[in-house]
Amino acid sequence: MTITAAIVGYGNLGRSAEKLIKATEDFELFGIFSRRDNLDTQTPVYPVADAAQYADQVDVLLLCLGSATDIPEQATGFAEHFTTVDTYDNHSKVPEHYQKMNAAAESSGHLSIISTGWDPGLFSMNRVLGQALFPQPVQNTFWGKGLSQGHSDAVRRVEGVKRGVQYTVPREDAIAEARAGGGEDIVATEAHARVCYIVADETDHDRIREEIVNMPAYFAPYQTTVNFISEEEFERDHLGMPHGGHVITTGDLGGSQQSVEFTLELESNPDFTAAAMVAFARAAARLAEAGETGARSVLEIPLYLLSTQDHDTLLAREV
Ligand SMILES: NC(=O)C1=CN([C@@H]2O[C@H](COP(=O)(O)OP(=O)(O)OC[C@H]3O[C@@H](n4cnc5c(N)ncnc54)[C@H](OP(=O)(O)O)[C@@H]3O)[C@@H](O)[C@H]2O)C=CC1
Numbered sequence: 001m002t003i004t005a006a007i008v009g010y011g012n013l014g015r016s017a018e019k020l021i022k023a024t025e026d027f028e029l030f031g032i033f034s035r036r037d038n039l040d041t042q043t044p045v046y047p048v049a050d051a052a053q054y055a056d057q058v059d060v061l062l063l064c065l066g067s068a069t070d071i072p073e074q075a076t077g078f079a080e081h082f083t084t085v086d087t088y089d090n091h092s093k094v095p096e097h098y099q100k101m102n103a104a105a106e107s108s109g110h111l112s113i114i115s116t117g118w119d120p121g122l123f124s125m126n127r128v129l130g131q132a133l134f135p136q137p138v139q140n141t142f143w144g145k146g147l148s149q150g151h152s153d154a155v156r157r158v159e160g161v162k163r164g165v166q167y168t169v170p171r172e173d174a175i176a177e178a179r180a181g182g183g184e185d186i187v188a189t190e191a192h193a194r195v196c197y198i199v200a201d202e203t204d205h206d207r208i209r210e211e212i213v214n215m216p217a218y219f220a221p222y223q224t225t226v227n228f229i230s231e232e233e234f235e236r237d238h239l240g241m242p243h244g245g246h247v248i249t250t251g252d253l254g255g256s257q258q259s260v261e262f263t264l265e266l267e268s269n270p271d272f273t274a275a276a277m278v279a280f281a282r283a284a285a286r287l288a289e290a291g292e293t294g295a296r297s298v299l300e301i302p303l304y305l306l307s308t309q310d311h312d313t314l315l316a317r318e319v
């Protein structure tokens with residue numbers, strides 16, 4: 001089955017999704033839906049406002065939109081016409097997003113897999129797996145040091161921000177403590193610092209800093225630093241998007257101490273996230289083909305549906 005995919009939003013994630021779809025044998029790229037018509041790409045570009053007109057030519061639509069405001073405002077509109085995959089990552093509002101996408105997908109007979117990527121996404125799957133292994137699991141998630149695209153999107157939506165990125169910096173002593181089984185008292189908001197680099201007019205600095213450090217869910221719970229830099233410094237030092245992290249679960253199994261760790265080291269956050277989107281887009285296309293409708297989280301997707309191989313092949317080779 002060749003899966004015809006399309007992309008909404010040609011930002012960091014959208015450009016990576018284009019690259020990954022083109023590199024994946026069982027996919028073909030229909031095109032990119034964008035607000036802009038001057039994109040630097042050979043892929044066909046269509047006005048995002050016209051997307052629904054092409055729904056019968058697309059098996060799955062990758063929503064490469066920002067989570068701070070775009071997904072909450074736009075995702076259900078796409079789910080009414082397409083099978084969709086998104087990377088929505090405002091953790092505190094994922095249940096609400098699931099419900100809204102389920103209503104939109106169910107009512108129109110489509111399927112949407114929400115909050116794919118790595119966190120949420122692969123880290124979510126590994127948190128659940130790690131917790132299932134221990135009577136009393138001790139579990140911690142650490143991110144970075146690296147560039148959070150969600151937090152960077154959030155700072156860029158603050159009025160007056162011309163360029164912006166956010167780096168997440170974990171406390172290495174906390175990671176070591178978690179690995180040694182001492183993670184019970186580690187609190188994520190105390191184990192990470194958030195460091196922003198912003199290009200903005202000097203007259204806006206104080207307001208922008210206040211709005212960022214007090215931003216609910218994204219920054220307010222954390223120690224957050226906002227640095228204002230020149231456009232030249234931004235171009236020189238802040239175009240890369242490395243990231244990574246760890247899900248560490250430890251515990252006692254009847255007298256034996258065990259430790260389970262899932263780790264990512266990412267040269268490109270958007271490239272890896274796009275790769276996860278493509279795998280879940282494969283599952284979404286298969287589920288839709290089978291007549292499934294409504295929203296699904298990554299926890300509801302059988303692993304074999306992510307693979308290019310069928311279950312029998314995987315049974316013989318990987319089990
Ligand atoms: N779950 C996970 O593990 C991960 C999730 N993410 C999520 O991916 C999201 C996207 O990140 P990234 O690609 O870096 O973000 P970008 O800002 O680079 O891209 C967002 C794109 O959304 C489109 N868009 C649609 N409406 C608007 C609007 N009103 N304002 C601005 N842009 C709009 C634009 O495309 P156009 O101009 O072409 O219309 C824009 O390029 C992040 O917000 C994050 O939440 C990222 C990494 C990991």
Ligand SMILES: N[C@@H](C[C@H]1CC(C(=O)O)=NO1)C(=O)O
Binds near residue numbers: 118119146147149269
């Ligand atoms: N959703 C994140 C992916 C990881 C990174 C992260 C963080 O640095 O706080 N949390 O989750 C992203 O947008 O990059």
